[in-house]
Amino acid sequence: MNSNTFSTLNRDLLLNQLEEETFDILVIGGGITGSGIALDAITRGLKVALVERYDFASGTSSRSGKLIHGGLKYLQNFDIPVVKETGRERDIVYKNARHLVYPIKMNFPIIKKESYNLVTLKAGLTLYDRLAGVKKEERHTIYGKKNTLENEPLFNSKLVQGSGVYVEYRTDDSRLTMEVAKTAAEKGATILNYAEMTDFLKDANNQVKGIVVKDHIDNKTITIRAKHIVNAAGPWVDKVREKDRPVTGKYMVLAKGIHIVFDYHSLPVNSSIYFQHKGRMIAVIPVGNRTYVGSTESLYTENMDNIMVNKSEVEYLLGCLHDMFPTLNLNIHDVISSWAGIRPLIGEDGKSPSELSRHDEIFESDTGLITIAGGKLTGYRKMAERILQYIEKKEKKAITPSKTDHIKLSGAQFNSAEDITSLTTLLHGRYIELNLAEEEIYQYVLRYGSNTEKLLQTISEYNAKDLNLEERNILAELAYTIDNEMVASLSDFYDRRTSYLLFDLDKVKRSLEIITSEMSTILRWDNKKREEENRAMQYLIKRTLSFKD
Incomplete structure (x- = not known):
């Protein structure tokens, strides 16, 4: 076992740390908000833990419009x-x-x-x-x-x-979230995915002092104790609050948005476009050989853990595209992938739906559970700062600014776009025996940044095996992400670490068998677990192109 604090192979060590230590701050939720809080807190010298019931960014933080908005709207x-x-x-x-x-x-x-x-x-x-x-x-x-x-x-x-x-x-929203969490871990935070909070621990004064956690990988149950507990579960914050006491006052109202993906040749725009259609804003964003379009917005009251794209939503976006680009004649068969997500808006007892707040807000129960809800991907750092300042005020300490404005994330040791190009050229020359085109290495650098050399070293280790180049590269990428990015499931790898599920579905289908086999070996899956994972991945593949009537 290595000492990597962000490796799936080190789960036992992380579980022991979570159970044995008492933390200053315990964060529930591994989306961009929770990860940002963990990073801010650890850089203030606090002892920090974070648990996420599924994977980092597995909710809203991997299903956004993938833009760091400047606030124009x-x-x-x-x-x-x-x-x-x-x-x-x-x-x-x-x-x-x-x-x-x-x-x-x-x-x-x-x-x-x-x-x-x-x-x-x-x-x-x-x-x-x-x-x-x-x-x-x-x-x-x-x-x-x-x-x-x-x-x-x-x-x-x-x-x-x-x-x-x-x-x-x-941006790549899921990777941004993961790198924020990973940076917090590198600085000393104890962070674990697939660790679900199932109950609160309270002291004699009915104040929350810890949580019960179910580890979904090894089916263990542990308890974690902390001075302050922050609920940053995004659209699920009310589900967490309900385990503390009935939700009153402010509550979550969910808004659903969808995006659809085309081959670039089907929608060959010259640049990104943001246009109004009957008052709604629609984005058309080219990314390599793909173009994605979104978003719709509608109130959502169905299953939050299985959000489907409706056929009517796809047809709405196709109608918008037809009005804007009438010569293209796009139809539903041109859609090659899709995703749906929900974001929490804040409602309040006694207020009408038109008064829903899109801003982030902090509220605390009489048991001491601190909840933060709302907000946007772009503002994650300021949301974290507000939570830490709230806790400082609660402890009657001097209010201090965040230090994260000058902390580069893991893999982000660059000062300019030229630095990215220079690293690509350097790595291409250094690993010439791998027969990787410079463009392939550049794409890896855009995903893994200054950590890319570790990936190329892993590719070198797979080079001696009897594999074609695509198999070698993707198997090495899998091994790297398991050992360095806490990949524990097929969807972690194909969806949130690489976005192949959203933008290269054919690659997913070509590689699924060998990836499943390799994951089974590395993570010691039995046949039952292997079948479960394969079925879950097949369902996700189907869902990207199955639209609900």
């Missing part, structure tokens, strides 16, 4: 503080995770009978540039109709009146 509601904070946070996330967060040109067309015209869009983008502290080279440009149609010939010339082009940032 909040301008419509004149939410100036949010625009300021979100714009600045976007820049911090970019600096601290440069291999996972990329600036992209976003084309915002002005559409007849929608909210914006050339004057209001110019005013809005100018104000946004100033409030969000946008760098000079990334400030917006306004185009008239002629230049707009030259920039994007696919636009509907009868609808589009002009456009504004500004910079947004695209």
Whole structure:
């Protein structure tokens, strides 16, 4: 056994640490919010634990629009503080995770009978540039109709009146979440996935002092004790609160959104596009040889652990695309993958649905359970800071700022895009015997960052086996993610660590048999476990293209 604190092979060690130590802060939930809290807390010198009932980012944090928004849409509601904070946070996330967060040109067309015209869009983008502290080279440009149609010939010339082009940032949301959690672990936090909180422990004064946890890998049950317990379970926060006491006052209202994926040749836009359709915002984002589109939004009251894409939702997005790009004639058979997610909005007893809050909020029960809910991917760092400051205030300590604004995440030891290119070239030369194209290594660097050499070393170990190059590479990638990124299931690997499930379904199908066999060997699965995993993965593959009527 190695000493890696983020290895599935070290679960016994982590379980012992969780049970034997008493923590300053225990976080329930391994999404971006909970992971961010763990990182902020450990950098303040606190003893920190985090448990996640499934995998990191297995809920909302892997099913977003995969954009680090600068807060432009909040301008419509004149939410100036949010625009300021979100714009600045976007820049911090970019600096601290440069291999996972990329600036992209976003084309915002002005559409007849929608909210914006050339004057209001110019005013809005100018104000946004100033409030969000946008760098000079990334400030917006306004185009008239002629230049707009030259920039994007696919636009509907009868609808589009002009456009504004500004910079947004695209990310891999699930990897960003995982790297935040991993960075916290590298700094000393004790973090474990597949560890479900099943009950609270309370002292004689009815104050929460710990939790009971079921380990879903080895079916063990442990108890963890902590001074403060933070419920950061995203859409599931009320499920956690119910184990403490009945939920009153503020409660979660769930909003569902879906995205659909096309082969790039089916939707060959020249750049990313953010357009209004009957008041709703729709994003069209090209990523390599794919283009994804979203999102819908509707209230959701069904099973949170099995969120299906409805056929009507796909048809709605196809209708939006047809209006914007009428020459493409896209239909449901052109969709090659999809995903659905939910985000928690905050409702309150006595308030109407129109008063739902989209901001993050903190509330505490009389037993001392601290809950944080709401918020956005971009604002995870500030949410963490607010929780830690809340705890400082509770302990009557001096309120201190977060230190995470200058902490680079695991794998993010870069200061510029040029550093990423330089590392790619260096690794290509150093591992020339692996017969990897420079572009292949570049894609690995965009996924694993400055940790990529560890992956290439693992590929070297598999090089002597009787495998074709694709089999060798993906088996090594699996082994690397088990030992360095806490992969414990097929879906961890195919979905949240590599996104092959969302963007390369054929690769999943080609490799599933050998990946299942290799995981069975490394993790010592018996035949029953192997069959369970295979069935679960087959279901996920089917679900990406099965739309509920």
